[in-house]
Amino acid sequence: MTSIACDTVIVGGGVVGLSIAYGFARRGDRVAVLDEGDVAFRAARGNFGLVWVQGKGAKNPDYARWTMAAAALWPAFAEELAAQADTDLQLCQNGGLSICLNQSELETRASELQALRTQLASNYPFEVLDAKALRGLVSEVGPEAVGAIYCPLDGHVSPLRLLHALVTGIQARRGTLLPGHTVENIIPRGGEFEMQAGGKRFSAGRVVLAAGLGNRALAPMVGLNAPVKPVRGQILVSERIKPFLRLATLTVRQTGEGVVQIGDSKEDVGFDDSTTIDQLAHIAHRAVRCFPKLQNANLVRCWGALRVMTPDGYPIYEGSAEYPGAYVITCHSGITLAAAHAGPLVEWMLGRARFSDIGGFGAERFHV
Amino acid sequence: MTTRECDLLVIGGGPAGMAAANAGAALGLKTLLMDEQMQAGGQIYRNINGVSGHLGALLGPDYLHGRELAARLRGSAVETHFGTLVWEVTADREVSAQKNGQSFRLRAKQIIAASGAMERASPVPGWTLPGVMNAGAAQIALKSGASLPAGRVVLAGGGPLLFLVACQLMDAGAEITAIVETSPAANLLRALPHLPTALTAPAYLIKGLSMMRKIRVAGIPWFRQASALSIDGRQQVEAVRFHSRGQDQRIAADVVLLHHGIIPNTQIGRMLRIEHAWNQGQLCWHPILDSWGETSSPGIRIAGDGGGIAGALAAEASGMIAAYGAAYTLGKITEPERDRGTAMMRRLLDRHRRIRPFLDALYQPPEWLLQPSDDVVVCRCEEVTAGRIRKMASQGCTGPNQTKFFSRCGMGPCQGRICGLPVTQILARELRRDPGEVGAYRIRPPLKPIPIGSLAALDSTTTTGDDYGN
Amino acid sequence: MFKRMQSPVAPEQDGFELCVDGTPITAQNGETVALAMLNAGIVPFRHTAVSGQARAPLCLMGVCFDCMVEIDGRLVQSCMVDARPGMRVTLLTGARDIGAAE
Numbered sequence: 026m027t028s029i030a031c032d033t034v035i036v037g038g039g040v041v042g043l044s045i046a047y048g049f050a051r052r053g054d055r056v057a058v059l060d061e062g063d064v065a066f067r068a069a070r071g072n073f074g075l076v077w078v079q080g081k082g083a084k085n086p087d088y089a090r091w092t093m094a095a096a097a098l099w100p101a102f103a104e105e106l107a108a109q110a111d112t113d114l115q116l117c118q119n120g121g122l123s124i125c126l127n128q129s130e131l132e133t134r135a136s137e138l139q140a141l142r143t144q145l146a147s148n149y150p151f152e153v154l155d156a157k158a159l160r161g162l163v164s165e166v167g168p169e170a171v172g173a174i175y176c177p178l179d180g181h182v183s184p185l186r187l188l189h190a191l192v193t194g195i196q197a198r199r200g201t202l203l204p205g206h207t208v209e210n211i212i213p214r215g216g217e218f219e220m221q222a223g224g225k226r227f228s229a230g231r232v233v234l235a236a237g238l239g240n241r242a243l244a245p246m247v248g249l250n251a252p253v254k255p256v257r258g259q260i261l262v263s264e265r266i267k268p269f270l271r272l273a274t275l276t277v278r279q280t281g282e283g284v285v286q287i288g289d290s291k292e293d294v295g296f297d298d299s300t301t302i303d304q305l306a307h308i309a310h311r312a313v314r315c316f317p318k319l320q321n322a323n324l325v326r327c328w329g330a331l332r333v334m335t336p337d338g339y340p341i342y343e344g345s346a347e348y349p350g351a352y353v354i355t356c357h358s359g360i361t362l363a364a365a366h367a368g369p370l371v372e373w374m375l376g377r378a379r380f381s382d383i384g385g386f387g388a389e390r391f392h393v
Numbered sequence: 394m395t396t397r398e399c400d401l402l403v404i405g406g407g408p409a410g411m412a413a414a415n416a417g418a419a420l421g422l423k424t425l426l427m428d429e430q431m432q433a434g435g436q437i438y439r440n441i442n443g444v445s446g447h448l449g450a451l452l453g454p455d456y457l458h459g460r461e462l463a464a465r466l467r468g469s470a471v472e473t474h475f476g477t478l479v480w481e482v483t484a485d486r487e488v489s490a491q492k493n494g495q496s497f498r499l500r501a502k503q504i505i506a507a508s509g510a511m512e513r514a515s516p517v518p519g520w521t522l523p524g525v526m527n528a529g530a531a532q533i534a535l536k537s538g539a540s541l542p543a544g545r546v547v548l549a550g551g552g553p554l555l556f557l558v559a560c561q562l563m564d565a566g567a568e569i570t571a572i573v574e575t576s577p578a579a580n581l582l583r584a585l586p587h588l589p590t591a592l593t594a595p596a597y598l599i600k601g602l603s604m605m606r607k608i609r610v611a612g613i614p615w616f617r618q619a620s621a622l623s624i625d626g627r628q629q630v631e632a633v634r635f636h637s638r639g640q641d642q643r644i645a646a647d648v649v650l651l652h653h654g655i656i657p658n659t660q661i662g663r664m665l666r667i668e669h670a671w672n673q674g675q676l677c678w679h680p681i682l683d684s685w686g687e688t689s690s691p692g693i694r695i696a697g698d699g700g701g702i703a704g705a706l707a708a709e710a711s712g713m714i715a716a717y718g719a720a721y722t723l724g725k726i727t728e729p730e731r732d733r734g735t736a737m738m739r740r741l742l743d744r745h746r747r748i749r750p751f752l753d754a755l756y757q758p759p760e761w762l763l764q765p766s767d768d769v770v771v772c773r774c775e776e777v778t779a780g781r782i783r784k785m786a787s788q789g790c791t792g793p794n795q796t797k798f799f800s801r802c803g804m805g806p807c808q809g810r811i812c813g814l815p816v817t818q819i820l821a822r823e824l825r826r827d828p829g830e831v832g833a834y835r836i837r838p839p840l841k842p843i844p845i846g847s848l849a850a851l852d853s854t855t856t857t858g859d860d861y862g863n
Numbered sequence: 864m865f866k867r868m869q870s871p872v873a874p875e876q877d878g879f880e881l882c883v884d885g886t887p888i889t890a891q892n893g894e895t896v897a898l899a900m901l902n903a904g905i906v907p908f909r910h911t912a913v914s915g916q917a918r919a920p921l922c923l924m925g926v927c928f929d930c931m932v933e934i935d936g937r938l939v940q941s942c943m944v945d946a947r948p949g950m951r952v953t954l955l956t957g958a959r960d961i962g963a964a965e
C-alpha cells in the first residue's frame with residue numbers, strides 16, 4: 026500500500042478542522058482533511074451559528090480576550106471566504122442580546138459582566154437594558170421580558186455557508202477533503218506521522234487533531250491528552266418567515282433565509298444526539314415567552330447535537346512535546362473562534378506566533 | 394398534560410391500519426388508531442364512508458371493498474382519532490400527536506405504523522409548474538370530492554396506477570388528450586422471466602389487460618417508450634414535450650398527471666433509525682421487518698405499503714399479521730393461536746405479492762428520470778437542482794445528510810419526502826456507489842411541521858433563568 | 864384547474880362559502896380546502912420564499928407541501944384540511960408574516 030504524502034493532515038472535517046485546514050492551505054501547505062462518513066456526531070453541523078462574545082470567559086479573562094480577538098477577525102475572514110466561494114456567509118455582527126425573563130437573571134448577568142470588565146481593565150462593551158429599552162430595540166419581545174444584556178460585539182453567521190465556503194477555499198488551494206476516511210491509528214515515525222484511514226495510508230510532517238469528541242481517543246497516540254466529553258444541545262428551526270428579529274439573541278436568532286433557530290439545552294447524556302420532547306417543549310416555551318408571535322410559526326425540524334466540552338469549558342491548544350509536529354485542537358465555540366483558528370492559531374503551529382498570543386490554553390491544566 | 398397509555402397504537406387508517414386495529418381490538422388489546430386524514434380509508438379507500446353511490450360504482454369493486462373494513466372499524470372497540478397527526482415516535486414507544494392544533498402525548502406497548510406509500514417523484518424539466526400533478530392526486534380529487542382535472546389532460550409515466558387513473562378519469566368524463574408511457578423497451582425483457590409467477594395469481598394481469606383494452610378502444614393517443622419528457626409553460630402548464638415514435642412530440646395540455654410508481658413512506662422508520670435496505674427491484678428503501686412486521690426497534694411494527702409496495706389487499710393481510718404479532722408479544726394469545734389465526738392471511742399475502750416482481754420490472758422507471766439533467770429542480774422546497782447536488786458530490790459530500798447541510802436540500806417543509814430518493818440516486822451515480830451505501834436523510838421530529846406554540850404547550854418544567862455560555 | 868363531476872343522479876348540492884384572499888369561493892361538503900380552491904380555478908396557490916416561483920398542488924395527499932396556505936392565521940397543507948363555512952384563507956407570496964400573537 027503506497028501512502029499519500031502531504032504537509033499537514035487534519036483529522037476532523039468539522040468547523041474547527043476546516044478552519045485550520047483553510048489556514049494552512051492559505052499559507053501554502055498541502056493539506057488533507059480526513060473525516061468520517063455521512064452520519065457522524067458533528068457539532069459543526071448541529072450548532073447554533075452565534076459569533077458570541079458576551080459572557081464568554083466570565084471567569085477567565087484570557088478566554089474573554091481570545092474570543093474578542095476572534096470576533097474582531099471575523100469581518101475580514103468572512104469577506105475573504107465569500108469572495109472565494111461566491112456565497113454570502115450571512116455574517117451579521119450588529120450586536121446581540123441575552124433576554125432575561127426575570128429580574129434576578131438580569132442582575133446576575135449584569136454583575137458577572139461588570140466583574141469581567143473590571144478584570145480585563147480594558148474596554149469591554151455591554152449595556153444593561155430595562156424592559157422599555159429592550160422593546161425600543163426589538164419591538165417583538167413579549168411582556169414577560171424584564172430586560173436584556175446588549176453587547177455590540179455579538180453576532181451570528183450561517184454555519185452551513187461557512188462550512189461550504191471553507192471547503193471551497195481549501196479545494197481551490199489544492200487541499201484534499203476525504204470524508205468517509207475515519208482515522209484508526211496514528212504512528213509517529215522518524216519525525217513524520219503515518220495514518221491509516223478508509224483503507225488508505227497517509228503520511229505528513231504535521232498532524233492536527235481536530236476530531237471533536239474523537240480527539241479523546243486519538244490524542245494519546247501522539248503523546249497528547251484531550252479530556253473532552255459530550256454535552257448535548259437541542260435546537261429547533263422554523264419555516265421561513267418575514268424578517269422580524271434584527272439582532273441575534275442567545276437563544277433565538279433569525280437566519281438570512283428567514284428561518285428562526287431556537288436553542289438550546291445543555292445536557293450531560295453521553296453519546297446520544299436524539300431529541301426529547303421535554304427539552305424541546307421547554308426550549309420552545311421559553312422562546313414563545315420571549316417572542317410571543319413565534320407561537321404561530323411552524324416548527325419544521327429539531328435536532329440534537331453534541332458539544333465538545335473540556336472539563337472547564339475552555340479550549341485545548343497543545344503541541345506534542347514527545348512528537349513535535351502533532352497538535353490537538355479542541356474547543357466548544359468553533360464558529361465564534363473560526364477566524365482565530367484560521368489565523369493566529371495556525372500561525373502558532375507554524376512557529377510564527379507565541380503561545381500567549383493564542384490565549385495559552387494548554388492541556389497541562391488538567392494534569393493534576 | 395397527562396400521558397395516556399394503550400396496548401396498541403396504530404398509525405394510519407388505510408387498509409393496513411384498519412385491519413391491524415380491527416384485529417388488535419378483537420384480540421382484546423386496548424387499541425387506538427390515529428390518522429391525519431379526517432376519515433378512515435387511507436389512500437385507496439379515501440372517502441369510503443362518504444362516497445356517493447354513483448361515484449362508488451364508477452370507482453368499482455376494488456374500491457368498495459374498503460366499505461367492509463371501515464364498517465368493522467366503526468363497530469369495533471378501537472378508539473379512533475382522525476384529523477390527528479402523529480409527529481413523533483420514540484424507540485420507547487412514546488408518541489406525540491396533534492389534533493385540532495393541540496399536541497398531546499401517549500405511550501403504547503406496541504405500535505403498528507401503517508403510514509402507507511407515496512408516489513415516486515418525477516423530476517422532469519417543468520415539473521414545478523402549476524398544473525403538473527401526480528396521477529394519484531387526480532384520483533384523490535375524484536374519490537374525495539367528485540372532481541376532475543379540467544381541460545386537456547395528459548398522463549405521463551408508467552405503472553398500473555397510471556392506467557387505472559386514466560380509466561377512472563375517462564369514466565368520470567375527463568378529456569384525456571394523450572397517454573405518454575415512459576417505460577423503456579428493455580423493461581419487457583426484464584419482466585418476462587417473472588411472468589410465470591405472476592400467472593399463478595392472474596387476477597391482477599386480467600385487470601391490467603382490460604384497462605389497456607379500454608384505453609385502446611377509447612382511441613386515446615398512446616405514446617410508448619417516450620423519453621426526454623419535459624413540461625412547457627410560463628406561469629402554468631402549456632404543453633408536454635417528449636421523444637417517441639422516432640420524433641419529438643409536443644402536446645398542448647392544461648393538466649399533466651405524472652406517475653412513476655409508488656414507494657413506501659419511510660419517514661417514521663427513518664426517524665426511529667430502524668434498519669432499512671435498498672430494494673433494487675423497486676428502486677426504493679424499505680424497512681427490514683420480521684415475519685410479524687416487527688422492525689429492528691422492539692415493539693414497533695410496520696404494516697402495509699409502508700413496509701414494501703404490495704397493494705391494498707396485501708396491506709390488509711400484513712396489518713392483521715402485525716396485530717397478531719403484537720397480541721402474542723403482549724401475552725394475549727398463545728403461539729398456536731397466533732399461527733393458526735394468521736395462516737390464511739399469510740397465504741393471501743403470498744398470493745398478492747406474486748405479481749410484484751413482474752410489475753416492478755415492467756414499470757421500472759427509465760434511467761433518465763432517475764438522473765435528471767443539471768438544471769432540473771430536485772428539492773422543490775429549497776429549489777436545489779440536480780446539478781448542484783452533483784457539484785456537492787465532487788466537493789466531497791458522500792451522502793444526503795452532507796448535501797443537506799451544504800445546500801439546505803431536504804430541509805424545507807416536506808422534510809425530504811420528495812427529494813430523498815432522487816438525491817440518493819444522483820449521489821450514488823456520481824460517487825459510483827450503491828444507493829444502499831449512500832444512505833438516506835436522517836429524519837428528525839416533527840414528522841410534519843407543527844406550530845411552535847403547540848410544542849411549547851407541552852412544557853411541564855418550572856421555568857427558571859437558563860444558564861448561559863462560559 | 865379542476866371541475867366538479869356532473870352527477871346524473873344527485874344534482875349538485877348548494878355548498879357553502881369560504882374566503883380566499885378576501886374573495887368568496889364555493890365549496891362542497893367533504894372537499895378539502897385545496898380541492899375547493901382548484902375547483903374555483905385558483906392558480907397558483909403560492910409563490911415560494913426561495914425564488915418566488917409559482918406553485919400549486921402536486922400530490923393532494925400531504926406529501927409535497929406545495930399547497931401550503933394560511934388558514935385563520937395558521938400555515939397548513941390545504942389538501943389536509945376540510946373546507947368549512949367562513950374559513951379565511953390567505954395565499955402566500957414569499958416568506959410568511961407570522962403576525963401578532965393572539
Ligand SMILES: Cc1cc2nc3c(=O)[nH]c(=O)nc-3n(C[C@H](O)[C@H](O)[C@H](O)COP(=O)(O)OP(=O)(O)OC[C@H]3O[C@@H](n4cnc5c(N)ncnc54)[C@H](O)[C@@H]3O)c2cc1C
Nearest residue numbers: 405407408409428429435436479508509529697698704705
Ligand atoms: C396516490 C395513490 C393512489 C393509489 N390508488 C390506488 C388504486 O386506485 N388502487 C389500488 O389498488 N391501489 C392504489 N394505490 C396503492 C394503495 O393505496 C396502497 O396499496 C394501499 O393504500 C396501502 O395501504 P396502507 O394501509 O399501507 O396505506 P394508506 O392507504 O396510504 O394509509 C396510510 C394512512 O396513514 C396516515 N398517516 C401517515 N403518516 C401519519 C402520521 N404521522 N400521523 C397520522 N396519520 C398518518 C395517512 O394519512 C393515511 O391515511 C394508490 C397509492 C397512492 C399513493
Ligand code: FES
Nearest residue numbers: 923927928930942
Ligand atoms: S398538495 Fe401536496 S401536500 Fe398538499
